[in-house]
Amino acid sequence: MKVQSLNFKARSTEALLDDDLKAALSNVKQGFIGKRAEAVRLVPEWEQIRAEARDLKNHVLDNLDHYLVAYEAAVQARGGQVHWASTSAEANDVIVDICKQAGAKTVTKGKSMVGEEANLNGALEAAGLEAMETDLGEYIIQLAKEAPSHIIAPAIHKTRQQVSDLFHEHHAQYGLHERLVDRSALVNEARTILREKFRCADVGITGANFLIAETGQHVLVTNEGNGDLTSSLPRVQIVIVGIEKVIPTLEDASCLLRLLARSATGQHFSNYTSLMSGPAQPGDLDGPEAFHVVLVDNHRTEMLAGELREMLRCFRCGACLNHCPVYGAVGGHAYGWVYPGPMGSVVTPAMVGIENAPDLPHACTLNGRCAEVCPMSIPLPRLLREHRRATFERSLQSASARYGLGLWAWLAARPRLYHWATRWGVAVLSRLGARRGRFSRLPLAGAWTQSRDLPSPQGRTTFMQEYRQRQSDANAQGGQGS
Amino acid sequence: MKSVGLFVTCLVDLHRPNVGFAAIALLEQAGCSVSVPDSQVCCGQPAYNSGDDVSTKRIAQQVIDAFESFDYVVAPSGSCAAMIKEHYPPLFADDPVWLARAQALASRCHELFSFLVDVLQVKDFSAEFGADVTYHDACSGLRELGVKEQPRTLMSNVQGLMLKEMDDTDVCCGFGGTFCVKYPDISERMVDDKAALVRQSGAEVMLGGDMGCLLNISGRLSRVASDVRVYHLAEVLAGMAAIPAIGEAANTEEQP
Ligand code: SF4
Numbered sequence: 005m006k007v008q009s010l011n012f013k014a015r016s017t018e019a020l021l022d023d024d025l026k027a028a029l030s031n032v033k034q035g036f037i038g039k040r041a042e043a044v045r046l047v048p049e050w051e052q053i054r055a056e057a058r059d060l061k062n063h064v065l066d067n068l069d070h071y072l073v074a075y076e077a078a079v080q081a082r083g084g085q086v087h088w089a090s091t092s093a094e095a096n097d098v099i100v101d102i103c104k105q106a107g108a109k110t111v112t113k114g115k116s117m118v119g120e121e122a123n124l125n126g127a128l129e130a131a132g133l134e135a136m137e138t139d140l141g142e143y144i145i146q147l148a149k150e151a152p153s154h155i156i157a158p159a160i161h162k163t164r165q166q167v168s169d170l171f172h173e174h175h176a177q178y179g180l181h182e183r184l185v186d187r188s189a190l191v192n193e194a195r196t197i198l199r200e201k202f203r204c205a206d207v208g209i210t211g212a213n214f215l216i217a218e219t220g221q222h223v224l225v226t227n228e229g230n231g232d233l234t235s236s237l238p239r240v241q242i243v244i245v246g247i248e249k250v251i252p253t254l255e256d257a258s259c260l261l262r263l264l265a266r267s268a269t270g271q272h273f274s275n276y277t278s279l280m281s282g283p284a285q286p287g288d289l290d291g292p293e294a295f296h297v298v299l300v301d302n303h304r305t306e307m308l309a310g311e312l313r314e315m316l317r318c319f320r321c322g323a324c325l326n327h328c329p330v331y332g333a334v335g336g337h338a339y340g341w342v343y344p345g346p347m348g349s350v351v352t353p354a355m356v357g358i359e360n361a362p363d364l365p366h367a368c369t370l371n372g373r374c375a376e377v378c379p380m381s382i383p384l385p386r387l388l389r390e391h392r393r394a395t396f397e398r399s400l401q402s403a404s405a406r407y408g409l410g411l412w413a414w415l416a417a418r419p420r421l422y423h424w425a426t427r428w429g430v431a432v433l434s435r436l437g438a439r440r441g442r443f444s445r446l447p448l449a450g451a452w453t454q455s456r457d458l459p460s461p462q463g464r465t466t467f468m469q470e471y472r473q474r475q476s477d478a479n480a481q482g483g484q485g486s
Numbered sequence: 487m488k489s490v491g492l493f494v495t496c497l498v499d500l501h502r503p504n505v506g507f508a509a510i511a512l513l514e515q516a517g518c519s520v521s522v523p524d525s526q527v528c529c530g531q532p533a534y535n536s537g538d539d540v541s542t543k544r545i546a547q548q549v550i551d552a553f554e555s556f557d558y559v560v561a562p563s564g565s566c567a568a569m570i571k572e573h574y575p576p577l578f579a580d581d582p583v584w585l586a587r588a589q590a591l592a593s594r595c596h597e598l599f600s601f602l603v604d605v606l607q608v609k610d611f612s613a614e615f616g617a618d619v620t621y622h623d624a625c626s627g628l629r630e631l632g633v634k635e636q637p638r639t640l641m642s643n644v645q646g647l648m649l650k651e652m653d654d655t656d657v658c659c660g661f662g663g664t665f666c667v668k669y670p671d672i673s674e675r676m677v678d679d680k681a682a683l684v685r686q687s688g689a690e691v692m693l694g695g696d697m698g699c700l701l702n703i704s705g706r707l708s709r710v711a712s713d714v715r716v717y718h719l720a721e722v723l724a725g726m727a728a729i730p731a732i733g734e735a736a737n738t739e740e741q742p
Contacts (some may be wrong), residue, residue: 016671020675151641152503329658329679333676333679366665366668366669367672368627369625370665371629371658372625372629383545384663391537392537393536393539396537408540409533413544413635417545419525419548429500440735441733442733442734442735451666451670452670455674455706456677456705456708457705457709457733462504463503465503467498467506470503471506
């Protein structure tokens with residue numbers, strides 16, 4: 005996926021004008037937020053589990069090398085192969101290579117955000133392979149040739165009508181000529197086509213929610229069961245996954261699973277939570293002949309070593325997106341890459357370079373609702389501030405913002421001058437605004453007044469001026485009295 | 487008697503001196519002696535939130551210098567109080583002397599309503615305000631300092647005041663300091679949503695505890711021609727809400 009985060013401002017303005025998007029985003033609000041709150045309310049020990057999960061992931065991050073090597077050994081012991089990819093490009097090369105060696109023609113894919121990071125579909129297609137997404141949302145955006153707009157609901161921005169149009173256009177080749185309108189007809193149509201693809205695929209590629217170091221298994225959580233069919237039917241199974249997903253034991257997975265679905269969709273548990281492990285063993289009735297895991301770094305070790313370390317606790321539940329009022333206003337595509345919302349504004353600059361996404365950490369009011377709901381207790385506003393520091397140090401903000409701030413900071417360090425200047429400012433503004441009590445237009449304040457009036461100052465003096473005046477009046481009176 | 491240094495906040499200083507005087511009245515009524523140091527300007531958030539730590543530190547040192555001699559520092563704003571309380575100390579992580587001073591001040595810094603209710607345990611100011619009101623929870627106060635129940639406790643003791651909670655009272659209004667002028671289109675959508683919720687509540691008056699949000703929301707309300715009036719809760723509690731609301735004309739006689 006080409007990074008377009010430099011255009012955040014223009015993309016967000018465009019998004020705000022899109023009425024279909026507005027309707028779709030109101031579903032995010034209404035659907036996810038209430039359901040999550042109710043699911044959390046039913047778990048009295050929620051905060052305790054949250055603290056455990058945070059400690060668990062911190063422990064893993066402190067010992068990441070140990071657990072990754074242990075996981076590798078456990079996978080090998082079950083007959084699987086582990087590949088280490090330091091970049092997305094390396095991961096793609098490894099996967100294309102495995103497919104070629106297996107003589108594969110078709111690939112089915114379960115939803116994987118690490119795959120999106122790498123634009124794996126693009127790499128597979130470039131290598132002449134037919135790659136098909138099997139998560140319904142991913143399938144829809146694959147047809148539309150778009151990036152996901154939400155990390156757990158990739159096609160949340162699409163209306164039913166738009167999906168109907170896409171199927172009409174792309175399924176003619178499978179013999180669909182009528183227009184499908186209702187939801188279940190659309191789902192059935194996708195299911196029919198996907199069934200056949202599942203059956204014929206040579207290779208299945210999925211992500212993983214957790215890697216279990218102790219056993220070499222991985223956990224895959226879906227609502228559609230497509231991950232299971234993708235994993236178990238083809239001859240060759242590949243898992244592409246970020247290195248931060250490893251955890252020590254199965255028991256640890258149960259702690260995290262209690263948080264995951266509740267935070268994501270408000271379900272107590274997702275429809276399918278599957279444990280998988282390696283290729284088919286002698287005597288197994290089914291399962292893949294070959295099993296590969298591709299462990300992807302892609303800037304994660306840099307995050308581990310730096311100020312963004314806590315971000316690696318993220319298990320991609322999407323709660324921070326659902327509760328973010330900025331995401332709720334502009335949707336996912338405005339962010340210009342595969343990860344949107346609060347977590348995206350931290351991760352994207354770390355992966356694509358802050359110079360390619362300087363707006364993302366600033367396009368936030370730091371209201372803290374994301375951190376409040378994040379099940380992994382990630383201090384997202386603090387991490388966004390870390391990026392802001394970097395944009396300041398490297399002068400990546402607009403010149404007007406920098407000079408404005410510089411002037412203000414200079415003045416703020418000189419209280420007497422500051423109070424003198426504000427006295428004049430207030431005197432002038434209050435005279436101009438006294439009649440209406442507010443301004444609907446004012447030079448230099450266009451960004452404010454384009455959408456709201458600017459209340460004029462209450463009176464002709466600043467508080468400090470008035471307070472001193474009252475004090476000296478009181479002193480004068482006290483002086484006369486004595 | 488407890489000595490309180492009032493951190494006026496730059497927006498109250500510029501836009502709404504009445505809130506500063508109301509805060510002084512409330513603190514004095516609750517038995518404090520209040521001073522207003524001259525050398526205060528701003529808590530430093532514009533610099534801090536823009537990533538300019540050097541300027542922020544300079545401003546923080548100025549605030550610490552000005553206020554550390556008082557028993558308490560109190561601000562009629564959750565956002566500025568949170569800045570001093572939560573964000574000053576980490577700025578000086580590498581400087582033991584200033585770190586100790588920042589921590590000492592942080593431990594004695596409070597947002598006005600939580601200071602009155604939690605620290606002084608004064609919950610009733612015998613105020614009267616005959617209106618249906620709704621209350622906007624400002625984000626920093628709410629999430630960084632836990633200011634939620636305190637203003638409601640105080641409002642419940644105001645005679646005539648009927649609280650009509652709006653939906654999503656804890657969702658950001660889109661102010662965000664420099665955010666609202668850096669990303670005006672996004673801010674507009676957020677404040678428009680907020681203004682709609684305020685109007686749906688059926689209240690005649692909206693109250694809050696942070697001038698930033700109050701200026702933002704009142705500006706949007708008047709832009710969409712709503713007659714909901716906006717005050718800082720301190721003005722109501724101190725019986726000082728007889729003046730025109732925020733953004734309302736001082737002289738109600740229409741000029742021809
Ligand atoms: S940052 Fe937290 S809330 Fe957001 S996706 Fe990651 S774990 Fe979920």
